[in-house]
Amino acid sequence: MRKEEGLEKRAQRVAKPVLEVLAGRVLDPPPLWLMRQAGRYLPEYREVRARVSGFLELCYTPELAVEVTLQPLRRFPLDAAILFSDILVVPHALGMEVRFLEGEGPKLEPLRGPADLARLDADRLHERLRPVYGTVATLARELPPRVTLIGFSGAPWTLACYMLEGGGSKDWLAARRAALAEPAFFERLIGLLTDSVVAYLSAQIAHGAEVVQLFDSWAGVLPESETRRWVIEPARRIAEALAARHPGVPLIAFPRGIGPLYPAFVEAVRPAGVGLDTTVPCGWARDALPGDTALQGNLDPVTLLVGGDPLAEEVARIRDAFRARPHIFNLGHGILPQTPVAHVEALISHLHSRGR
Amino acid sequence: MRKEEGLEKRAQRVAKPVLEVLAGRVLDPPPLWLMRQAGRYLPEYREVRARVSGFLELCYTPELAVEVTLQPLRRFPLDAAILFSDILVVPHALGMEVRFLEGEGPKLEPLRGPADLARLDADRLHERLRPVYGTVATLARELPPRVTLIGFSGAPWTLACYMLEGGGSKDWLAARRAALAEPAFFERLIGLLTDSVVAYLSAQIAHGAEVVQLFDSWAGVLPESETRRWVIEPARRIAEALAARHPGVPLIAFPRGIGPLYPAFVEAVRPAGVGLDTTVPCGWARDALPGDTALQGNLDPVTLLVGGDPLAEEVARIRDAFRARPHIFNLGHGILPQTPVAHVEALISHLHSRGR
Numbered sequence: 163m164r165k166e167e168g169l170e171k172r173a174q175r176v177a178k179p180v181l182e183v184l185a186g187r188v189l190d191p192p193p194l195w196l197m198r199q200a201g202r203y204l205p206e207y208r209e210v211r212a213r214v215s216g217f218l219e220l221c222y223t224p225e226l227a228v229e230v231t232l233q234p235l236r237r238f239p240l241d242a243a244i245l246f247s248d249i250l251v252v253p254h255a256l257g258m259e260v261r262f263l264e265g266e267g268p269k270l271e272p273l274r275g276p277a278d279l280a281r282l283d284a285d286r287l288h289e290r291l292r293p294v295y296g297t298v299a300t301l302a303r304e305l306p307p308r309v310t311l312i313g314f315s316g317a318p319w320t321l322a323c324y325m326l327e328g329g330g331s332k333d334w335l336a337a338r339r340a341a342l343a344e345p346a347f348f349e350r351l352i353g354l355l356t357d358s359v360v361a362y363l364s365a366q367i368a369h370g371a372e373v374v375q376l377f378d379s380w381a382g383v384l385p386e387s388e389t390r391r392w393v394i395e396p397a398r399r400i401a402e403a404l405a406a407r408h409p410g411v412p413l414i415a416f417p418r419g420i421g422p423l424y425p426a427f428v429e430a431v432r433p434a435g436v437g438l439d440t441t442v443p444c445g446w447a448r449d450a451l452p453g454d455t456a457l458q459g460n461l462d463p464v465t466l467l468v469g470g471d472p473l474a475e476e477v478a479r480i481r482d483a484f485r486a487r488p489h490i491f492n493l494g495h496g497i498l499p500q501t502p503v504a505h506v507e508a509l510i511s512h513l514h515s516r517g518r
Numbered sequence: 519m520r521k522e523e524g525l526e527k528r529a530q531r532v533a534k535p536v537l538e539v540l541a542g543r544v545l546d547p548p549p550l551w552l553m554r555q556a557g558r559y560l561p562e563y564r565e566v567r568a569r570v571s572g573f574l575e576l577c578y579t580p581e582l583a584v585e586v587t588l589q590p591l592r593r594f595p596l597d598a599a600i601l602f603s604d605i606l607v608v609p610h611a612l613g614m615e616v617r618f619l620e621g622e623g624p625k626l627e628p629l630r631g632p633a634d635l636a637r638l639d640a641d642r643l644h645e646r647l648r649p650v651y652g653t654v655a656t657l658a659r660e661l662p663p664r665v666t667l668i669g670f671s672g673a674p675w676t677l678a679c680y681m682l683e684g685g686g687s688k689d690w691l692a693a694r695r696a697a698l699a700e701p702a703f704f705e706r707l708i709g710l711l712t713d714s715v716v717a718y719l720s721a722q723i724a725h726g727a728e729v730v731q732l733f734d735s736w737a738g739v740l741p742e743s744e745t746r747r748w749v750i751e752p753a754r755r756i757a758e759a760l761a762a763r764h765p766g767v768p769l770i771a772f773p774r775g776i777g778p779l780y781p782a783f784v785e786a787v788r789p790a791g792v793g794l795d796t797t798v799p800c801g802w803a804r805d806a807l808p809g810d811t812a813l814q815g816n817l818d819p820v821t822l823l824v825g826g827d828p829l830a831e832e833v834a835r836i837r838d839a840f841r842a843r844p845h846i847f848n849l850g851h852g853i854l855p856q857t858p859v860a861h862v863e864a865l866i867s868h869l870h871s872r873g874r
Contacts, residue, residue, distance in 0.1 A: 332688060335854075338818075342820060342828045343824045343828075384818075385832070385850070389797075420797075421777025422798065422799050422802045440740075440741050441739070441740065441742075441775075441777060442778065443742040447778075460741075464691065464694040464695055465698060472698045476741070494741070
């Protein structure tokens with residue numbers, strides 16, 4: 163009850179559509195932002211990216227991170243800005259080497275077992291992430307009044323996937339194997355990551371993030387028992403800890419790909435909003451998830467890439483399904499680098515022409 | 519009604535556990551087979567594989583394909599043999615070049631658009647697939663009486679994924695883009711593949727396959743509207759055509775990864791059995807799917823790889839969930855090459871010690 167009053171008050175004070183929806187209001191048209199809205203599909207982003215040698219340098223240079231965060235807002239009437247950063251700053255801040263190789267994705271020296279936990283050092287987390295907090299603080303001052311500032315972190319399971327695999331993977335076999343074969347080690351790793359994510363998101367909020375989103379990008383590869391243990395339970399602990407420290411600051415959880423377990427996730431975690439991935443049927447989500455949870459999503463990035471009639475039809479379908487619900491329009495996965503800027507404009511035009 | 523009587527009769531005549539369950543009976547313990555049970559985790563398979571230069575040569579040489587199909591049955595008391603072949607024999611039989619490169623997966627010269635449909639020639643399908651039919655015919659004669667012979671095919675969507683991408687992919691962007699951007703072309707391709715799959719499975723049945731399984735391995739990447747169009751509708755047409763030509767021969771459909779759309783799939787396709795992938799919560803599937811549909815699955819291959827207590831616990835969990843339902847025990851995805859043979863033996867021991 164107290165939490166909801168806090169949300170309500172905040173939404174009234176700032177009159178920000180994203181916060182209003184996260185407080186349970188239905189807006190027509192729904193507010194809009196796009197996962198990876200600051201990114202390679204924008205020529206001005208590519209120009210900034212070319213100025214730095216490494217991707218992490220971009221994340222850790224506040225003036226550049228602020229600049230790329232603001233770029234999409236100059237082009238489009240988006241309702242939120244999401245901190246420009248990467249989920250792998252947490253493993254990096256714990257002491258792991260993280261490199262981004264052009265066209266290959268991230269590379270880490272993988273953790274091999276319990277002894278490697280000694281390589282991780284949580285004491286210097288905030289010190290190493292200080293530039294990110296600087297970016298958040300600047301954004302909090304510079305954003306237009308109706309734009310909500312969203313901070314974010316990778317979720318423990320997804321971070322563990324990269325830390326054990328040493329990079330991207332189709333099947334995340336190293337993490338899935340460790341979770342079953344070395345549960346004590348894996349439990350310690352997830353515990354360390356859970357605490358680190360709480361500390362990281364908490365600092366983002368302290369520096370001005372108005373909402374935080376928890377990305378569990380690889381939640382969808384596990385059987386039920388492990389989804390409950392490594393995805394749902396850590397998210398529940400993070401939500402609980404953040405609610406205690408920062409009552410009224412909404413959490414959007416994005417357990418990508420968990421399909422039929424979305425209801426169990428929402429029931430346990432009780433986030434203010436839940437991100438629906440591309441594959442989630444809208445009608446099913448509407449009927450299966452509690453009415454006071456804001457639903458965020460879930461346009462297929464490929465539909466945005468293709469544009470034209472398929473885009474118009476799909477936007478209408480998603481709008482119709484969530485018409486009576488608190489809904490934040492978004493993609494169901496990050497925007498694709500090849501997406502024409504004109505298609506984002508078309509999406510906005512479809513949203514606004516129907517709603518007003 | 520007629521179809522069910524046919525199934526019933528067949529199950530009584532042959533007394534094969536897999537056919538009994540597909541006819542709606544509950545068996546304790548449930549019958550067992552494993553996806554990719556003939557494969558690289560067996561040393562005797564690797565020995566045969568080393569004798570041929572290409573993977574397709576193995577699929578197209580009946581004496582070798584029969585040998586590797588039978589290998590797991592000599593080791594384990596499995597209730598089904600599945601034809602040793604590959605889903606890409608259909609694109610190959612339609613005239614596409616398909617190569618399997620060691621450690622890299624399959625490579626095809628991808629279809630680029632409507633003009634490339636001229637490269638596909640359905641008239642020679644049966645001629646090119648004749649060796650596969652020879653394998654099926656030999657297996658039908660040689661299998662022990664209680665073992666069910668399962669034929670299979672890739673489903674149209676999954677085949678189209680490989681044909682447009684030219685190989686494996688994380689996101690199947692080429693196929694997803696073509697499906698939206700060139701729907702007339704894509705519809706023709708799916709139509710051609712649907713007809714080819716019907717012809718192929720029908721010939722397998724004519725040569726002695728007692729059950730056929732339809733693998734839609736990449737069904738789980740699409741939004742709802744496209745899942746209905748490219749996954750569910752082709753499967754429905756295939757099921758309908760096979761039921762008309764071969765009444766009483768059960769179909770097991772495996773729309774891997776479609777999550778909350780499993781019920782819509784089963785309602786439209788009405789297969790005798792449905793394969794549940796690793797991520798499907800058993801209790802949810804039990805409650806959401808019709809009681810006369812046999813449920814097949816869904817042990818995580820990683821759990822089989824790890825063995826020990828996690829394997830014992832997970833086998834018990836799956837057994838308990840499906841205790842009152844027609845259930846064929848299987849993995850939720852193909853067995854991993856690194857799986858110790860002893861873990862398959864342990865799985866069988868867990869299944870049999872509880873049930874008898």
